Amino acid sequence: MTHSSNDNKNSNESWYPSELELQRQKVRSQQSRKRIAIATSSSVLVLGGLVLFIISSPGWELFKQTYFDIEYGIEVLPIVAKGITTNIRLTIIASILITILALLLALARTSKAAALTPFRILATVYVDIFRGVPLLLVILLVGFGVPALGIRGLTGNVLVLGTLAVVLTYSAYVAEVFRSGILSIHPSQRAAARSLGLTQAQAMRYVILPQAIRRVIPPLLNDLVALIKDTGLVSILGVIDAVRAAQIQTSKTFNYTPYIVAAILFLMITIPLTRITDRALQKSIAQQNSQGTT
């Protein structure tokens, strides 16, 4: 046992662990050594066995050449890396637009003001539609449908249209995240704000929303990771992103290594982001626990 609370420092100075405690510590360290040994040996056995199984399979040599040609991978790296800058740019621009649009949608859906009734209906319909249609379909519809309208001044730039499609779909998801955050704030907070004379809008802006946003940061980061990956879908419109760049290379050589290169580049962005998400989630759980029901 460790003495975590040093409330009484004077008596602690003269404290030595008893014979019983020393014995316990000894047994505990034996137990933990044993656990480590078991964990290590089972990991080596299972993972080693898996690797051995794959390497010893009859098609391994061919597989290695087509998917893990390191020299070729290095050769195509600059091309694919250039492609992924498109994904990153798209993600940055889209996430800003998504945040704004989603917040407006969530506010429209949660407001009770009579004047906002049409917006509330529109927001509900919007969310229902764009949450229910596959992103790929939206990209195709916007990417090929909008230029087909032939409206003058409307862009035919596939990158812009692809971004627009992603924004439309993700705003619906993110709006629901914001809305759930707003609804999760205890009604007593609104009552306290209103009792001080704050209007509905002021209570939302200064009391409810700041707490709601803090609470939904982890799921929002989750959506950001999903967004980065889904930007790859705009390649279907002919946008040269990492996926498209890899596809072009592969179609030239029939070697699939560029796909692996693209996958690794995506992972280099998404793995750190997931770690940040985990940490944010832990922090927010700890915060909510310490707040109790107030």
Place this chain on the structure above:
Amino acid sequence: MRPVLSIEKVRKSFGQNTVLGEVSLQVPEHTATVLIGASGSGKSTLLRCINLLEQIDDGAIYLDEKEITSPLVNVDEARMRMGIVFQSFNLFPHMRVIDNITLAPIKVHKVKKEQARAEAKILLEKFGLLDKAEEFPDRLSGGQQQRVAIIRSIATHPRALLLDEITSALDPVLVNEVLAAITELKQEGMTMVIATHEMNFAHQVANEVCFLHNGFIAERGPAAQVLQDPQDIRTKEFLRKVSLN
């Protein structure tokens, strides 16, 4: 003296459950009216009705002789002139203590930020919390949080202060520091309506005590009379049960 708050034949029910049945009450300026009664007797509901957090079913409530229960009255403006403190503090957890206090003065009463902060600091100092001004609420004890909630509700200079069992969530040691703060406000002449289970406190601070029973005022009168020489059998019974605890 003309009443700051006047409650006339107020009724309130939730579905089939009648919580207030024809409650009438006048609260003169600079006085404290204490509501006592068992849980579910309607004390909290009455306070929430006065603060317009609940809509009454019948009757009327007047603040400074103006009816605030009229649908033509701006609810926010009426609330601006009242303060309410809740059992569960309800501080804003994302704001520092000082910002909790200055939010309404700045946003609702359009007081300049520097002035609002200066006034808040005077109040914090008075209630022994000046060193907590820049802390977040979750760093404070329950008693400190409740005192901040009291300061927050008086920072807007309300005409009347409503206190809804403000010590029920506190341990006995912390109860006293909160009650001391209220006693001080009483001495300064704050008009108050207080729902409480602390009979000693009621005795100390009340000008008038109202005993509520099943949504009706069973007995009302000067504190000494109601608490020490109750006339109604239900008041006697209630006080006997309370003193056994």
